[in-house]
Amino acid sequence: QVQLQESGPGLVKPSGTLSLTCAVSGGSISSVVWWTWVRQPPGKALEWIGEIYHADIIHYNPSLKSRVTISLDKSRNQFSLNLTSLTAADTAVYYCAGKLWGGGTPAINWFDPWGQGSLVTVSS
Amino acid sequence: DIQLTQSPSSLSASVGDRVTITCRTSQSISDYLNWYQRKPGKAPKVLIYMTSTVQNGVPSRFSGSGSGTDFTLTISSLRPEDSAIYYCQQSYTIPYTFGQGTKLEIK
Numbered sequence: 641q642v643q644l645q646e647s648g649p650g651l652v653k654p655s656g657t658l659s660l661t662c663a664v665s666g667g668s669i670s671s672v673v674w675w676t677w678v679r680q681p682p683g684k685a686l687e688w689i690g691e692i693y694h695a696d697i698i699h700y701n702p703s704l705k706s707r708v709t710i711s712l713d714k715s716r717n718q719f720s721l722n723l724t725s726l727t728a729a730d731t732a733v734y735y736c737a738g739k740l741w742g743g744g745t746p747a748i749n750w751f752d753p754w755g756q757g758s759l760v761t762v763s764s
Numbered sequence: 765d766i767q768l769t770q771s772p773s774s775l776s777a778s779v780g781d782r783v784t785i786t787c788r789t790s791q792s793i794s795d796y797l798n799w800y801q802r803k804p805g806k807a808p809k810v811l812i813y814m815t816s817t818v819q820n821g822v823p824s825r826f827s828g829s830g831s832g833t834d835f836t837l838t839i840s841s842l843r844p845e846d847s848a849i850y851y852c853q854q855s856y857t858i859p860y861t862f863g864q865g866t867k868l869e870i871k
Contacts, residue, residue, distance in 0.1 A: 644807075685768075686851060686862035701859040735808070749855045750798045750813035756806065 642667035644736050646758035653764055658723040662736030662755060669712060670694065674739035675719040676751060677710060679732040687732075691739055692719060726762045733757040766790050766854050770863035778871045783839040785866045787852035792832045796856035799828055799837045802865075803848045812837065813855070844870050 648660035677689040690700040742748040767790035795815040
C-alpha cells in the first residue's frame with residue numbers, strides 16, 4: 641500500500657522560497673501515477689497546485705504557474721514542490737497526493753493516496 | 765476555472781440518519797466528480813470517484829449520484845466514525861477544483 645509523507649519547514653519568510661518534499665513508500669515513484677500537490681489556506685477551499693508524471697510531463701495551476709516548480713527524484717523515490725516569492729497568502733496546509741487515472745476522454749482520475757499534510761506559515 | 769459549491773457547509777445528524785450533501789458545479793462536468801473524506805489529523809481519502817463508483821474498502825452506506833452540474837453524496841445510515849469534513853472535486857479539466865467542504869458532526 642503506497643503511503644506519502646510530506647516534509648519541510650513549518651515557517652518561511654515573506655519573499656522567500658518554500659521547498660517541500662513528499663516521500664513515497666510502499667511503491668515506486670516510477671509507477672503509473674501522477675504525483676500531485678494540493679494546498680488549503682486557513683478557512684479556504686483546497687487548491688490544486690500541480691502534478692508531474694514520469695519527470696517529464698508537468699501541469700501547473702495557471703494561478704501559481706509563474707512561482708511553482710514540481711520535480712521528481714527517482715533515486716530517492718520522492719517528489720518535491722518549490723514555491724517562490726512567498727506572501728502571507730501562501731500560508732496553508734500543503735498535501736502531496738497521487739493521482740490515479742484510467743480510460744476515457746478526459747481520463748477518469750482521482751487523488752489517492754494523500755499525505756497527512758504539512759502546515760506552512762509565511763511570516764517574518 | 766470551474767467553481768464548485770457544496771451545501772450545506774455544516775450539518776449535525778444522529779446515528780442512523782440518512783445524510784445528503786450536494787455539490788453544484790459552475791459548468792457541466794459530465795460525471796467527473798469525486799468525493800473525499802478528511803478526519804482531523806489524518807490524510808484525506810477518496811470515497812467515490814466518477815460520481816458513483818465507490819472506492820475499494822469504503823463502506824456500502826456511502827453512495828453518489830448526479831450528472832452535469834448537480835451531484836449528491838449520500839450516507840444511508842450515519843455512524844459515529846463518519847464525523848469528518850467532506851469535499852467534492854471536479855476531475856474534468858485542469859485546474860482541478862474542490863468544493864469548500866461540508867463539516868459533518870454527529871449529535
